[in-house]
Amino acid sequence: MIVNLAAGVQAFTSNAFLVAGERTVLVDTGANFDVVERIREHTDDLDAVVLTHTHPDHVGNLEAVKAAFDVDAWGYDTAVEGVDHAIEDGDTVVLGDHEYVALHTPGHKDDHLCFLAEEPGICFAGDLVFQNGSFGRTDLPEGDRATLIESIDSLRERIGDDLAALHTGHGPSVTRSPADHVELAGQMARQA
Template identity: 70%
Template sequence: MIQNLAAGQQGFTSNVFLVAGERTVLVDVGNQFDVVAATREYVDDIDAVVLTHTHPDHVGNLAAVVDAFDVDVWGFDTDADGVDHAIADGETVLLGDDEYEALHTPGHKDDHLCFYSRSNQTLFAGDLVFANGGFGRTDLEEGDRGLLVESVGRVLDTVDEELQAMHTGHGPSVTANPHTDIELALQAARMRA
C-alpha cells in the first residue's frame, strides 16, 4: 500500500507517502500538519523514515515523527540535521514490500534522491520531476539547472517505459504513462537551461 498522507492538506508541505509492508516507511514527512495522526489512521507503527531531500517542506515534521515512532531517518547526507543513516547512490532500500534503487539526483538540492523499483515499476521522484513535465526549482540554494537536467536524464535512462506510477514531492501522483511526464520534464528543463 502506498498512501499520500498529505493529500488535501492546506499548509506548506510536501507530499508524504506511507509505504506499508514488510518495512513500513514514510517517504518524506512533510511540514505544517499532524503527520503522526495521519499515519496512525493507517498503521500503528512505522519502521523508518526515508527522505528524498532535506528542504524544510519535506522535513518540517521530522522531530514529531521521530519522537512518536522512535525511528531512524535515512537520507543521502548524514551531515543534514536529523539524518541518521546515509543512503548511497545505487544502494538498494526496502520500502514496503519492494526493493528500490536509490538514485542520487542533484540539481534541485545536493542531497536529492529518487527511488525506483523495477519489480513494481514505481518511482518516488521527490522534487526532481512532477506531473505534466514539471521539474524542480533550481533558484534555491544548491539549485543547479545543468545538474538537474543531468539528473532527469539519468532517471529517464534508468526507468522502464512501462513505469506504472510516479509519486512526486508535490501535486498528484502520475499513474497514466509517467515515463512521458519524465520525457517532457527533460525537454522543458533543457529549454529553460
C-alpha cells in the same frame, strides 16, 4: 499500499507517502500538518523514515515522527540534522514489500534522491520531476539547472516505458504514462 498522507492539506508541505508492507516506511514527512495523527490512522508501527531531500517542506515533521514512533531517518547526507543513516547512490532500500534502488539526483538540492523499484514499476521522484513536464526549481541554494537536467536524463535512462507510478514531491502522483512525464520534464528544463 502507498498513501499520500498530505493529500488535502491546505498548508505549505510536500507530499508524505506511507508505504506499508513488510517494512512500513514514510517517504518524506511533509511540514505544517499533523502527520503523526495521519500515520496512526493507518498503522501503529513505523520502521523508518526515508528522505528524498532535506528542504524544510519535506522534513518539517521529521522530529515529531521520529519522537512518536522511535524511528531513524535515512537520507543522502548525514551531516544534515535529523538524518541518522546515509543512503548512497545505488544502495537498495526496502519500502513496503519491494526493493528500491536509490538514485542520487542533484540539481534541485545536493542531497536529492529518487527511489526506483523496477518491479513493480514505482518511482518516488521527490522534487526532481512532477506531472506534465514540470521539474524542480533551481533558484534555491544548491540548485543548478545543468545538474538537474543531467539528473532527469539519468532517471529517464533508468526507468522503462512500463513504469506504473511516479510519486512526486508535490502535486498528484502520475499513473498514466509516467515515463512520458519524465521525458517531457527533461525537454522543458532545457527550454526554461
